[in-house]
Amino acid sequence: MSVQERKQRERVERERLIVATARELAEQQGWDAVTTRRLAERIEYSQPVLYSHFRGKREIIGAVALEGAAEMAAALRAAASAADGPRTRVAALARTYLEFAARNPAVYDAMFELDGGLAFANDDTPQPLKDAFAALLESLGEVAGDGVHPGLFTEVFWAALHGLATLTRAGRLPPEDTEPRVELLVDRLAVV
Amino acid sequence: MSVQERKQRERVERERLIVATARELAEQQGWDAVTTRRLAERIEYSQPVLYSHFRGKREIIGAVALEGAAEMAAALRAAASAADGPRTRVAALARTYLEFAARNPAVYDAMFELDGGLAFANDDTPQPLKDAFAALLESLGEVAGDGVHPGLFTEVFWAALHGLATLTRAGRLPPEDTEPRVELLVDRLAVV
DNA sequence: CTCGCTTGTCTAGCGGTGCTAGGGTCGAGC
DNA sequence: GCTCGACCCTAGCACCGCTAGACAAGCGAG
Numbered sequence: 001m002s003v004q005e006r007k008q009r010e011r012v013e014r015e016r017l018i019v020a021t022a023r024e025l026a027e028q029q030g031w032d033a034v035t036t037r038r039l040a041e042r043i044e045y046s047q048p049v050l051y052s053h054f055r056g057k058r059e060i061i062g063a064v065a066l067e068g069a070a071e072m073a074a075a076l077r078a079a080a081s082a083a084d085g086p087r088t089r090v091a092a093l094a095r096t097y098l099e100f101a102a103r104n105p106a107v108y109d110a111m112f113e114l115d116g117g118l119a120f121a122n123d124d125t126p127q128p129l130k131d132a133f134a135a136l137l138e139s140l141g142e143v144a145g146d147g148v149h150p151g152l153f154t155e156v157f158w159a160a161l162h163g164l165a166t167l168t169r170a171g172r173l174p175p176e177d178t179e180p181r182v183e184l185l186v187d188r189l190a191v192v
Numbered sequence: 193m194s195v196q197e198r199k200q201r202e203r204v205e206r207e208r209l210i211v212a213t214a215r216e217l218a219e220q221q222g223w224d225a226v227t228t229r230r231l232a233e234r235i236e237y238s239q240p241v242l243y244s245h246f247r248g249k250r251e252i253i254g255a256v257a258l259e260g261a262a263e264m265a266a267a268l269r270a271a272a273s274a275a276d277g278p279r280t281r282v283a284a285l286a287r288t289y290l291e292f293a294a295r296n297p298a299v300y301d302a303m304f305e306l307d308g309g310l311a312f313a314n315d316d317t318p319q320p321l322k323d324a325f326a327a328l329l330e331s332l333g334e335v336a337g338d339g340v341h342p343g344l345f346t347e348v349f350w351a352a353l354h355g356l357a358t359l360t361r362a363g364r365l366p367p368e369d370t371e372p373r374v375e376l377l378v379d380r381l382a383v384v
Numbered sequence: 385c386t387c388g389c390t391t392g393t394c395t396a397g398c399g400g401t402g403c404t405a406g407g408g409t410c411g412a413g414c
Numbered sequence: 415g416c417t418c419g420a421c422c423c424t425a426g427c428a429c430c431g432c433t434a435g436a437c438a439a440g441c442g443a444g
Contacts (some may be wrong), residue, residue, distance in 0.1 A: 043423080047402090048403085121363065156356070163351030164355075166354070172327040181348050
């Protein structure tokens, strides 16, 4: 038994290594540089080993996305609980979201820009994704305003943040004015 | 002279054919299916011909993006001028934007999701892109509210629309509630 | 009208991609 | 100590974007 257990542990460990290495490589050189050959070389195994853990490159991206979603949810909750008052909380939430996207561009891409083969807005959406949305909902629900469905409000607010994040990072929006954009967004959307 | 002129005309015509075919193929089967080989086959020339018109695949995407930007600007202006009253106009603008993205997903991807090698928010940003932004600005500027810079307001509103467009199309947001989302966005952001 | 040359196109191929079939090795369990 | 199965690697497939070099067509000069 103990032998199989050890092998199992090693497998789990190697899978973590694959995901961590993919993330690191993507963060250093962009997802285009994450090829199965390079990834295999970095983990010091041959290519087919990757396919004994994941169905394909897409699933590796998906794994990075799930890891990122968990981290983002934690970051959002931490920011929200450190602020008091709805207005302050929502502003902190927004800033944290944009900062996460800016500091972890490859992870953000894995979550929202690339195809990680994950289900969304769906019953079999993976838990970390639902949880990240829930983290947004917790703080945003209280500023939705009367008669506005909290879920709907969260979707709209989230979409605005997502738009700001992606357009800024792609060079479509000049990055200097991020702060006034956040101020405007919070002032107008949130009902305090 | 006339011979050269004819050749020049044929070149221009062929270039249009390339862009139109790329767009059509992308719209039918997605940008992944737009390979230089398939594209060459569809226009009934060999691959290297593409490279006598464009520096590479990226530039072809860029050409589709510019075409799309011009169309989008026209659509936005048409919608805006057909509506009277700032509130109605902004709502129509938003709906038109989202509809354009939904009906021309490949073009929208070329404009905002893929790398077409175009400059943005920059002095040497191509005219069609500046003009599309200008089309938004024309209607949105009048509802920015006192003391809010119209350009900044337009950026934020645009980002929200972009977020809704991409998240919806990627399956991150259920498509049914698009209309109430637009209503909420316009009600809160626009100062009428 | 013929010839040389420019211009334009095609065939073939390079180095890369994601992914997989099949052989070989090594160690666990009898 | 031997057998057998689990595991991993080498090698290769079909495809990608892109390009070098051969080749043909058609123009302008004589």
